[in-house]
Amino acid sequence: MKYEFHVGDYVETKDGTIGYITETGVSYIPYFKWTSGGIERFQELAQTAKEVARILSKLYNRVGQYDFTHPDELEKIQRLHGTQTRITFRNEDGVFVDLGFMRDKINELVDAVNELRKEKQK
Structure with missing residues (x-):
């Protein structure tokens, strides 16, 4: 899964801290900055989407449109779909x-x- 974060996105940590993203960018790896109660925080991401999912699911309940409260769903391999007809x-x-x-x-x-x-x- 490719993640997209935007300035203004909602952030909620596992410990209940709530804030919003103030900056996104790439230095040597992607990152976003977010603020809560006037305190600015920094979160570096990782090189692959799978690593990002692991990092974020350990620290956050939600970042923007992504819900990390069910991390088992992030790692799940999808089944092949198709008709029941035999080809x-x-x-x-x-x-x-x-x-x-x-x-x-x-x-x-x-x-x-x-x-x-x-x-x-x-």
């Missing part, structure tokens, strides 16, 4: 391939990985 074709070797079956097997793996990640976070 079958014959490959170069003359073997029939069922794409619906392959989608179902991939979704089983996605569910298993998501469950392992959920257990690891506990």
Whole structure:
């Protein structure tokens, strides 16, 4: 997920401090400054969106449009969607391939990985 923060965005920390973003930019990595009760604070982000999600979900409940109160949803791999109809074709070797079956097997793996990640976070 690519994050976008804007001046004026709402900020709420895990300890209940509430404020708003006063500046965004990039020095050697992206950052934003925010203020609460006249105190200016600084938050450096990270190189990848996954690292940003980890950092922000540990410190904040909300930054702008992003809600970090459910961090398990940030790490969840999405299942493949499609119709229940089986799509079958014959490959170069003359073997029939069922794409619906392959989608179902991939979704089983996605569910298993998501469950392992959920257990690891506990």
